[in-house]
Amino acid sequence: MKLLLKDIAMLLQIRPHTTRKVSGQEMKELPRLENAWLMLENDVIHSFGQMSEIPNFQDIKTLDCSGKIVLPSWCDSHTHLVYAGNREQEFVDRINGLSYQEIAASGGGIINSAKKLQATSQKELFAQSEKRLQEVIQQGTGAIEIKSGYGLTTDAEVKMLRVAKKLGEKYNIAVKTTFLGAHAIPPEFKNNKEGYLDLVCGEMMEQIANENLADYVDVFCEQGYFSVADTNRVLQAGKKHGLRAKTHVNQFTAMGGVAASVKHDALSVDHLEVLNKEDITALQQSQTMPVALPLCSYFLSIPYTPGRDIIDAGLPLALATDYNPGSSPSGNMNFAVATACIKMKLSPEEAINAATINGAYAMGLSESCGSITKGKKANLIITKKIPSYGYLPYAFGSNNIDQVILNGTLV
Ligand code: NIG
Numbered sequence: 332m333k334l335l336l337k338d339i340a341m342l343l344q345i346r347p348h349t350t351r352k353v354s355g356q357e358m359k360e361l362p363r364l365e366n367a368w369l370m371l372e373n374d375v376i377h378s379f380g381q382m383s384e385i386p387n388f389q390d391i392k393t394l395d396c397s398g399k400i401v402l403p404s405w406c407d408s409h410t411h412l413v414y415a416g417n418r419e420q421e422f423v424d425r426i427n428g429l430s431y432q433e434i435a436a437s438g439g440g441i442i443n444s445a446k447k448l449q450a451t452s453q454k455e456l457f458a459q460s461e462k463r464l465q466e467v468i469q470q471g472t473g474a475i476e477i478k479s480g481y482g483l484t485t486d487a488e489v490k491m492l493r494v495a496k497k498l499g500e501k502y503n504i505a506v507k508t509t510f511l512g513a514h515a516i517p518p519e520f521k522n523n524k525e526g527y528l529d530l531v532c533g534e535m536m537e538q539i540a541n542e543n544l545a546d547y548v549d550v551f552c553e554q555g556y557f558s559v560a561d562t563n564r565v566l567q568a569g570k571k572h573g574l575r576a577k578t579h580v581n582q583f584t585a586m587g588g589v590a591a592s593v594k595h596d597a598l599s600v601d602h603l604e605v606l607n608k609e610d611i612t613a614l615q616q617s618q619t620m621p622v623a624l625p626l627c628s629y630f631l632s633i634p635y636t637p638g639r640d641i642i643d644a645g646l647p648l649a650l651a652t653d654y655n656p657g658s659s660p661s662g663n664m665n666f667a668v669a670t671a672c673i674k675m676k677l678s679p680e681e682a683i684n685a686a687t688i689n690g691a692y693a694m695g696l697s698e699s700c701g702s703i704t705k706g707k708k709a710n711l712i713i714t715k716k717i718p719s720y721g722y723l724p725y726a727f728g729s730n731n732i733d734q735v736i737l738n739g740t741l742v
């Protein structure tokens with residue numbers, strides 16, 4: 332099956348296979364072709380070029396893209412898309428003055444979601460989660476990471492990861508899964524955190540590794556959740572089971588979680604709303620991708636990750652949605668890109684790099700996703716007729732996407 336996209340006003344984010352991520356100054360560039368064609372064969376990008384030099388293709392299904400921009404699908408490297416119910420009441424409680432931490436301390440937050448998820452069947456959990464996945468695919472996401480962490484028992488954590496895997500199979504979309512058993516201390520272990528960590532690093536991780544349910548391991552390294560020592564323990568256990576680290580660090584407190592994650596060669600460190608010099612220095616000596624989650628900052632009214640400082644320090648940066656019921660009930664990458672420009676002062680080029688090639692890197696998918704590269708997956712966004720790519724974050728409230736292509740097929 333071949334599909335030709337022709338008269339593309341602008342083909343964006345063209346990269347050689349060797350580019351795995353872009354850092355610092357490189358993030359200001361967005362390689363592109365104007366008046367281009369792009370040929371897809373089966374599920375991959377076959378070839379592309381300028382319209383003035385288009386080969387004489389015959390009998391190929393063709394899509395007219397005049398006035399439109401074509402770019403690689405968004406790569407959302409941090410979500411908790413599999414969850415049960417919602418936390419709308421906590422949203423209202425916060426409007427009325429309670430803080431996110433106060434709500435969590437009184438048994439709400441992650442524990443609230445865990446109670447709901449434990450009481451939800453796998454079938455129902457799948458049904459609720461697939462609606463969200465369908466929506467984010469329409470919004471241009473073509474590869475996604477999904478975490479566990481609302482189970483907090485072996486059965487419920489396994490249930491979440493099975494649902495995440497099945498979603499990837501049913502929708503033929505790249506799903507990377509992350510085991511986040513150390514997301515919160517469940518009430519049964521309120522005074523026995525070590526006991527819970529024994530379970531996470533023991534039975535839970537063993538079953539998850541045996542069933543091949545996770546690619547990565549994650550910890551919420553934060554005051555009131557898990558310490559740096561706990562983080563070291565979980566990441567060490569993960570390594571033993573072949574699970575590389577992707578961590579939640581520095582959301583509210585800079586306590587050394589970045590350096591600890593780097594020491595374990597984490598693939599990514601995510602959140603980073605509170606970042607100090609030592610954290611930046613640790614990242615400069617690493618291959619770890621810093622990931623900002625601007626929708627979480629927006630929704631919780633907490634500081635934005637200092638993306639400008641990160642990039643200006645020569646580091647790479649990725650953007651993800653953090654889609655979850657408590658701190659970001661949106662998986663809309665378009666809005667994440669716009670918010671990064673509006674609130675974090677990223678240029679459109681930087682934000683698009685962060686949401687494509689660097690997002691792919693942050694979930695170990697740089698081989699197949701994140702850029703217009705021969706042989707990579709034919710996962711594409713075709714915009715409406717818009718004047719420029721900067722219009723995407725500029726017109727932040729509009730749906731600027733006309734069509735999406737996943738694995739070479741129009742969705
Ligand atoms: O990434 N911060 C930790 N975990 C999630 C949200 C958890 C929740 O409130 O349900 C996050 O923001």
Ligand code: FE
Binds near residue numbers: 655
């Ligand atoms: Fe998260």
